[in-house]
Amino acid sequence: MGIGLKTSTIFAGVALAFGLASPAFSANRQMENLSRGLAVTNTGKGVLVSWRLLGTDAPDVEFNLYRDGEKIASVGKTGGTNYLDAAGKTTSKYTVAAVVGGKEGAKQGVSVVLDKTVSNSGKSFPYKTIKLEVPAAQTMPDGEKCTYTPNDVSTADLDGDGEYELILKWDPSNAHDNSQTGYTGTVFIDAYKLDGTRLWRIDLGKNIRAGAHYTQFQVFDYDGDGKAEMIVKTADGTIDGTGKAIGDKSKDYRDASGTILKGPEYLTVFRGVDGAAISTVTYEPSRDINQHVKGKDAHGYWGDNYGNRCERYLAATGYLDGVHPSAIFARGYYSSSYVAAYDFDGKDLKLRWLHKSEYPGQGLYGEGNHSLQAVDLDGDGYDEIFFGAAALNHDGTLRYRTGLGHGDAHHIGDLDPDLPGLESWDVHEHKDAQYTEEMRANDGKIIWGTPQPSAEGVDNGRGMAADVDSEYRGYEMWSAKGGGMKTAKGKLIGTPAVSQNFRIYFDGDEYDELLDGAFVTKFNSSSKKSETYFDGPSALGVTGCNGTKNTPSLVADLFGDWREEMVVRSEKDPTLLYIVSTPVESKLRVYTLMHDATYRTAVASQNTAYNQPSHLGYYLPDMVKSLKQPSIFVVGEDPTPADTTPVVNSGKSELDASTPKDGKGWTQSENEGFLKNGYYNFDNALSSYGTWEIFSKTEAKTTLTVRFTNGGTTSRNMAVTVNGASAGTISFPSTDASWTTYSEAKIDVKIVAGVNTITFTSMTSDGGPNVDMFTFGIDGVELYDGTQKIDNPTALAVIPFKSGVSFNSSTGVLFTPKAGFAEVYFYDMSGAMRMGVSRNVNAGSTTISLDREMLPKGTYLVKVMLDGKAVSTKKFSKL
Numbered sequence: 001m002g003i004g005l006k007t008s009t010i011f012a013g014v015a016l017a018f019g020l021a022s023p024a025f026s027a028n029r030q031m032e033n034l035s036r037g038l039a040v041t042n043t044g045k046g047v048l049v050s051w052r053l054l055g056t057d058a059p060d061v062e063f064n065l066y067r068d069g070e071k072i073a074s075v076g077k078t079g080g081t082n083y084l085d086a087a088g089k090t091t092s093k094y095t096v097a098a099v100v101g102g103k104e105g106a107k108q109g110v111s112v113v114l115d116k117t118v119s120n121s122g123k124s125f126p127y128k129t130i131k132l133e134v135p136a137a138q139t140m141p142d143g144e145k146c147t148y149t150p151n152d153v154s155t156a157d158l159d160g161d162g163e164y165e166l167i168l169k170w171d172p173s174n175a176h177d178n179s180q181t182g183y184t185g186t187v188f189i190d191a192y193k194l195d196g197t198r199l200w201r202i203d204l205g206k207n208i209r210a211g212a213h214y215t216q217f218q219v220f221d222y223d224g225d226g227k228a229e230m231i232v233k234t235a236d237g238t239i240d241g242t243g244k245a246i247g248d249k250s251k252d253y254r255d256a257s258g259t260i261l262k263g264p265e266y267l268t269v270f271r272g273v274d275g276a277a278i279s280t281v282t283y284e285p286s287r288d289i290n291q292h293v294k295g296k297d298a299h300g301y302w303g304d305n306y307g308n309r310c311e312r313y314l315a316a317t318g319y320l321d322g323v324h325p326s327a328i329f330a331r332g333y334y335s336s337s338y339v340a341a342y343d344f345d346g347k348d349l350k351l352r353w354l355h356k357s358e359y360p361g362q363g364l365y366g367e368g369n370h371s372l373q374a375v376d377l378d379g380d381g382y383d384e385i386f387f388g389a390a391a392l393n394h395d396g397t398l399r400y401r402t403g404l405g406h407g408d409a410h411h412i413g414d415l416d417p418d419l420p421g422l423e424s425w426d427v428h429e430h431k432d433a434q435y436t437e438e439m440r441a442n443d444g445k446i447i448w449g450t451p452q453p454s455a456e457g458v459d460n461g462r463g464m465a466a467d468v469d470s471e472y473r474g475y476e477m478w479s480a481k482g483g484g485m486k487t488a489k490g491k492l493i494g495t496p497a498v499s500q501n502f503r504i505y506f507d508g509d510e511y512d513e514l515l516d517g518a519f520v521t522k523f524n525s526s527s528k529k530s531e532t533y534f535d536g537p538s539a540l541g542v543t544g545c546n547g548t549k550n551t552p553s554l555v556a557d558l559f560g561d562w563r564e565e566m567v568v569r570s571e572k573d574p575t576l577l578y579i580v581s582t583p584v585e586s587k588l589r590v591y592t593l594m595h596d597a598t599y600r601t602a603v604a605s606q607n608t609a610y611n612q613p614s615h616l617g618y619y620l621p622d623m624v625k626s627l628k629q630p631s632i633f634v635v636g637e638d639p640t641p642a643d644t645t646p647v648v649n650s651g652k653s654e655l656d657a658s659t660p661k662d663g664k665g666w667t668q669s670e671n672e673g674f675l676k677n678g679y680y681n682f683d684n685a686l687s688s689y690g691t692w693e694i695f696s697k698t699e700a701k702t703t704l705t706v707r708f709t710n711g712g713t714t715s716r717n718m719a720v721t722v723n724g725a726s727a728g729t730i731s732f733p734s735t736d737a738s739w740t741t742y743s744e745a746k747i748d749v750k751i752v753a754g755v756n757t758i759t760f761t762s763m764t765s766d767g768g769p770n771v772d773m774f775t776f777g778i779d780g781v782e783l784y785d786g787t788q789k790i791d792n793p794t795a796l797a798v799i800p801f802k803s804g805v806s807f808n809s810s811t812g813v814l815f816t817p818k819a820g821f822a823e824v825y826f827y828d829m830s831g832a833m834r835m836g837v838s839r840n841v842n843a844g845s846t847t848i849s850l851d852r853e854m855l856p857k858g859t860y861l862v863k864v865m866l867d868g869k870a871v872s873t874k875k876f877s878k879l
Helices: 536-540 597-604
Strands: 009-011 029-031 039-042 047-050 062-067 070-075 082-085 094-100 103-108 112-114 116-120 123-131 148-156 165-172 188-192 198-203 218-220 229-235 265-271 277-282 313-318 326-331 337-344 349-357 368-375 384-388 390-392 398-401 409-413 423-427 435-440 446-451 463-466 476-479 492-494 502-504 513-516 519-524 529-535 554-556 565-570 576-580 632-634 653-656 665-668 679-682 689-696 700-709 716-722 725-732 743-751 754-762 770-776 781-783 798-800 806-808 813-816 820-828 833-841 844-847 858-866 869-878
Touching (some): 148 565, 218 326, 229 277, 265 349, 313 384, 368 597, 423 463, 519 536, 653 781
Antiparallel strands (some): 165 188, 337 349, 463 476, 519 529, 665 679, 679 770, 689 781, 700 770
16 A cells, blocks of 8 residues: 555555555554664765654654764654764764654663675675575485585564564485485584574474475564564474474384385474474374375365375465464465464463365465465455465455466565555466466456467566566566566556566665665666666675575665665685675665565575565555555563453343354254254354344443353363454363253453444354353343334544543544544444544544545444554444
């Protein structure tokens, strides 16, 4: 989406009218508690000092910069967070302090120094090296020897100091593709601080094969304790960072060809600070190679019996509940495809859901890429899972399937800022696909695409999307066999010779540079040609990894201001890892990219299989014109005040729950034991659900008692939402096998005066229990039949918010304790924005012009934002 101007505007029906995506049920997302990341870098002509604008900062925060105790610069409300100090040295002592309301905060010192510099293409590029500890060469059972080179890198704050560490995977020289036989060396994963200190090494052991499609590691702070964890597939014989083995280290499941088709498979959480294994569970699903034989319907058929398709793994991290990160691991994409989501609570790794697509032509079957990404495609506040030519919703249900088949590259971002949500760009390997490349809307619909150039079709193995041409709004896209560079609208620009591998923000403007290994180019919008910006191979002898893919080990905003660093390896010396940074100032003020959720999770999944570059969740040229603060909270902060609403159980309202308004299940009366008209039987499937509309005469937080029977052998857990907001989960233990013995389960819910929507959604493939009755702990609650009305509708008109803000939805009067830029949104209960208004307001009362006749009768969520921050969300009923 584009960014709206700060003018008084009214619009209805579409969410794109307010610029940056404003999710229907938006919540602040958990992020790392980063330092300023003050970086001192050698430019050859003084030092470039830069620091982070944190996502918790107001957009107009000011800064003071000090060298050796003396203030050398003040940065105003719109200035870039960097300063070229011609008189400075890399040995100088720099500090930076935020200034809010004229008061200077605490000073923060230097996080990293890039003391080396190299001249290239007319500039002096700062860099530093990290000395690596190379694993010893190994000899395979067949006598072959292998050596090691640095491969993919991820990043996270492992020890809670507010600085990023690097997590490095070592690649043996005999790594193999899944389609190939042969022994491979052990896979090692190291963690290094930026000063070169190695924190730990994990040895995945002989029962994990090496290759691009095997080990996908996710590093993120999953439990919110301020210190990241690593989650990765393990096996018998994996040795954690403290030297302890997982499973039976004496086992060797390699066959005579070097492949691994048997033995237990695990998924392990490792503690970031020391690499200790915290929690290990069975990897879901198992390869189960012997059961995947071709039947009449090809159900569950892998397509081979030698471990090619069943041993292809993907991984990502996403905010599936809209607030906290979950780990996502996938198995298979050429045929049968499985995706599992996990949550980690600091002690146990728990399966959130497991999606299975085992039938040709259905679901994810055959639709996967060599990459995976979790991202909020549609702006509903929850991350979806982009699988390639298909996608899942945040709850593991199918979002869409295009039928275009497998692909090697994808890109997701605000590719066309004039369209709602985020768009994807995908290229396809299947020669019978309708398009060889295409841009897709968030619901899977093709916006435009390039048809196959011939009846035979082409295998299109490379594709790139980046905003490189300032003459056109939105991103430009191109691919190896797509016929040239095109605009976000599908217009052909030409056929320039440009890199198809990676992108990076490396100079000072708001447009992408292109990266091929360690070679950076700048696209000239006038000449339509790429020009060399930094020739890393000739300047430093550095190179990319992953063969012909030639990707950097990592590109991410590691420190300093919003520009990205490249992490690349020495071509000849495996002991050296290089970090290269920008050599120039930038006048642009941009929040650290790592506090943008779309970008941050993309960095986490960047190492997956065929590495894909990270993109932002907004359009940068619009953002720099009107800076918007991200909706985040950092670990260690409470994102929302504790709910102190007392639970009221002063009465009793019994409702027949046998017939919901909507759902995936059916009403039955075959089994005895129900009290009224029958019971509701949820489908035996993940995400089966029932939705009930109830009417309450009063607003209250009360206890909902569910009468149920569960004839299964295990508990059936369900997620409960009330009016679109999560009320938590409820467990339904097994009762008896006859499905006639009833029990009760309870959950506290907050309901409003008027119509409420309550939804129960299954969290397991067994579905839910049979339910026959709801009992609320207050009087005056009944099933909604479309005729009930509350006695005093004006009681809902004035909506009080936290921070002293209130909004009267009947008069349109907004009260704010301070001046600022106010935005008011009305969402219906499906999550669609029906009306919105924005304008600058003074402290006190301001009348917001609203055409309430545009709103049909019903219940709405009213969201008020002040200076880009969500103040709160409350309900409003129009009767």
